[in-house]
Amino acid sequence: MIEEVYEGDCREVLRRVPDVAIDLAYMDPPFYSQKVHKSQTRNGDSEFVFSDVWLSEQIYSDFIMECLVLVREKIKFTGSLFFHCDKSASHVIRTALDDVFGKDNFRAEIIWHYRRWSNAKRGLLNAHQTIFFYSKSSDYKFNEIYEDYSLSTNIDQLMQKRARDSRNKTIYARQSDGQVVLSGPKKGVPLSDVWQIPFLNPKAKERVGYPTQKPIELLKRIVSLVTDPGDIVLDPFCGSGTTLIAAKLLARGAIGIDISSEAVQLTRQRMQEPIVTDSKLMRMGKDAYDQHDGFAARHLAFFDYVPVQRNKGIDGILKEQIHGLPIYLRVQRNSETQHDAAVALAAATKDKGKGLLVVVATRDDLLGQPDYDDVVFLPSFELVRQYGLTAS
Ligand SMILES: C[S@@+](CC[C@H](N)C(=O)[O-])C[C@H]1O[C@@H](n2cnc3c(N)ncnc32)[C@H](O)[C@@H]1O
Incomplete structure (x- = not known):
């Protein structure tokens, strides 16, 4: 070169x-x-x-x-x-x-x-x-x-397809049975x-x-x-x-x-010997940097995702879809079990059409909890590291 x-x-x-x-x-x-x-x-x-x-x-x-x-x-x-x-x-x-x-x-x-x-x-x-x-x-x-969407973007604006009503007003598209119509993978703005x-x-x-x-x-x-x-x-x-x-x-x-x-x-x-400054602001995006919930942002840093702020149960959506379905993410908080996190995520996505639910587990407390068919639990990076340390 x-x-x-x-x-x-x-x-x-x-x-x-x-x-x-x-x-x-x-x-x-x-x-x-x-x-x-x-x-x-x-x-x-x-x-x-x-x-x-x-x-x-x-x-x-x-x-x-x-x-x-x-x-x-x-x-x-x-x-x-x-x-x-x-x-x-x-x-x-x-x-x-x-x-x-x-x-x-x-x-x-x-x-x-x-x-x-x-x-x-x-x-x-x-x-x-x-x-x-x-x-x-x-x-x-x-x-x-x-670029990532602004954190003030409503999750429905991100996920749902738009249509026009009889008065030519923009509305969210719905199927005949009332189900929302999803708008496909999100690249950002x-x-x-x-x-x-x-x-x-x-x-x-x-x-x-x-x-x-x-x-x-x-x-x-x-x-x-x-x-x-x-x-x-x-x-x-x-x-x-x-x-x-x-x-x-x-x-x-x-x-x-x-x-x-x-x-x-x-x-x-x-x-x-090029030296590049690693900027937290650049890596996480200005909005993510500004947001108060640094806990979720830290545990999702390894995902290519769109952060969601204005929703209590969903922390983010993966930019890629699987089999045409969006993947919703939630990080387990210190105050909740993995089961609680799964319930919160399921409740928040209930009326959002079909999607896959992923809980990023920050503590190992699922033992004895009911089985979940529709929620995938992934250990957070810190949890994996903690286990690595315990095992050695
Ligand atoms: C604003 S600085 C460039 C800084 C650079 N982008 C960086 O990141 O380090 C302008 C540069 O133009 C050079 N310069 C001035 N007149 C020039 C000329 N006629 N031909 C080539 N370089 C010139 C100066 O020596 C100076 O290094």
Whole structure:
């Protein structure tokens, strides 16, 4: 798989990259912040510096235009460009992108939103950056990504098919005998243009001390959205190499360029041994993270499921169905036996049509309980581990 990092001004180096060969170009150039960005590695051994000071907005705009024209030539007919910027010059960049890629090829303005905790300045807390998504043509590659439903979604909205009544009002579909009609497997909600991905905090393992370093998670999402394994990703302002690492982790080829020799050296080093921060927020989803019932979320972490909040008996639904039937999940609480959990789950799903019921057992107390034909009991990961420890 191609893995190249070049040192130099991208306007020069890009001439060495073959035309129409790139599936995704991600550009994260200086933002027109009119600052010199400086930072140190964690042990203080090296310092990284890049200047983002410009004599005028016009000079910045000309620079961006020149880069865009060169980058566009490298992108395949089915390829895309993601351009990362912020409020300092997003107005200039959007116009330049329209000119070079064409307004018809504008696909989205993505808002990367992250939490910040303090604001030294008067005014609104700055908590987002902008990523413009353009394609080279209307025939661009795009892989659908789905997110979990919001926990406030009602379970009936998730599971039941809709129909129209005689007044053309949307209602839940029912069979002639009154049984609900199920709506099939649930993929989730198509990814929106607002992305909640945590900013790298100062102590994150992934942080290498490069100024304006972006999270690998953000780049993995961009790479997954418009490329497939084996495709080639180009980053002409690669800095610490985040895009190249994301590409490598996802089995894509990668070409990076940076004018700073320290950045190129750092990128090569990171490519040898990528460190990715494991974010609880990303793993569990913002809603699951926010919910108070962390107990259920913790025991269901190994399932590919949709969490259900507004229902006392059901904790989640598996994303896959078995023989066309939904699978409802409940985690046994400390206050209940496995039998109680099964009863609660059965009661909660009674009027939901046919489905399979799974109780995730957190304690071994089923002995002496009645048999269940319609409920499967699975030991939680912690229960299995506990037994492993007891047996050894
Ligand atoms: C915003 S940073 C990129 C950060 C990067 N995405 C990361 O996650 O580490 C911009 C980078 O552009 C580089 N740069 C500035 N002018 C350049 C040019 N003309 N050609 C190539 N790289 C340039 C800087 O050295 C800096 O590393």
